[in-house]
Amino acid sequence: MNYNWNWTVLIQEPYLEWLISGLGWTVAVALCAWIIAFSLGSLIGVLRTLPNKALRAFGTCYVELFRNVPLLVQMFIWYFAIPELMPDDIGRWMKRDMPNPEFTTAVIALGLYTASRVAEQVRAGIEAIPVGLVSAAVSSGMNVRKVYQFILLPISFRTIIPPLTSEFLTIFKNSSLALTIGLLELTAQSQQIAEYTFQGFEAYTAATVIYVVIALIATLLMHQVEKGLRIDGHESRES
């Protein structure tokens, strides 16, 4: 193997800035998409457990649709196809005037996709709660809304923190797909450095190390959340 090592390229102008700005975009896309994924995913997950058949069917359709199409295809549909399918005015606005279209599209695509995965975890968490608890709540006069508010949601959201942690990690990894629509996030920047400098080893190692550090920090963060929310006598489900 013939290779000229040169680790200093990573701290040279402008490559260090490229890495830092890539990291910034990766974190921004992941966190913004997580807000969509968590709120919408919780809603859809709850819908799938409601007594109302139509709402349940809607939840199921959402999950099946978004889970069975690759994220890359979804990303392209949001970026290339949706502006064409919109009414003319909105379509033109999306193509010409929308601020930062790559970022916005990546956040929407990643958020809606991850929502379907979060929804599955939320549903599993609610379904794992013993029926007796719900019966007890109903017999003490609670209505459906109160059963969810005081019994099902507080318990299930605590038990699903481990699987949600792995979804939270996955969203950082999946944010790399934004490069396919031209957003220069971390992976794209490392690839660009590799192309400009022919120092692929150094560039990809830098990106790898940064992703590992992100994963460690995210895991620690979620662990703190879990500890902060723990109720005595309740154990979390293993992911």
Place this chain on the structure above:
Amino acid sequence: MGDFDFQVIEASLPFLWQGLQVSLMLTGLAMVGGIIFGTLLALMRLSKFRSLSLVAATYVNLLRSIPLILVIFWFYFLVPLAIGRPIGNFYSALIAFVIFEAAYYSEIMRAGIQSVSKGQVSAGQASGLNYWQIQWHIVLPQAFRNMIPILITQGIVLFQDTSLVFVVSLRDFMTASSIVAKTEGRLVEMYLFAACVYFVFCFAGSYFVRRLKNRISV
């Protein structure tokens, strides 16, 4: 919306079919390679030698914390360098997928191995079998059978993930669709069609897994 052009899809079907074959072949080969390598990793992880289990744990945790696209870039760059000549993007993508998926399959196989009761291993030892005989004849067949639904589910995820070879221009179904989309200027039709094809495959796959699970559990 009124001028949805089905003609362009029909005309490009042979080209798309070639791409789909690449996707399916990549999925199949990566699944086989990933399960074999993943099972070895799982055995290492559960081995009584601490150094072996440490190596396997580091491998799995490392690969699970970086994006697949980065792994594809890594091997697209590394493989020709290691071999000394270009071998084409199919093989470098295949290696990347086997390396990457092995980390996920090893976690599944680890759970499978742990689902086999300890008494069976003891029984094997009592009848004089050695470690490899116990694993090969007693533990792994049961572990594998218990995990078949999850292994296939992971295979469906893998099939979706193969679309990412787009980033190294390997002509799979996704890349083929996007080539037609761009040369014909028919982005809407081609990407929606691609979504439908992936959906049909993955939905049918997960339906099959659900039925399999029900049959096993009865």
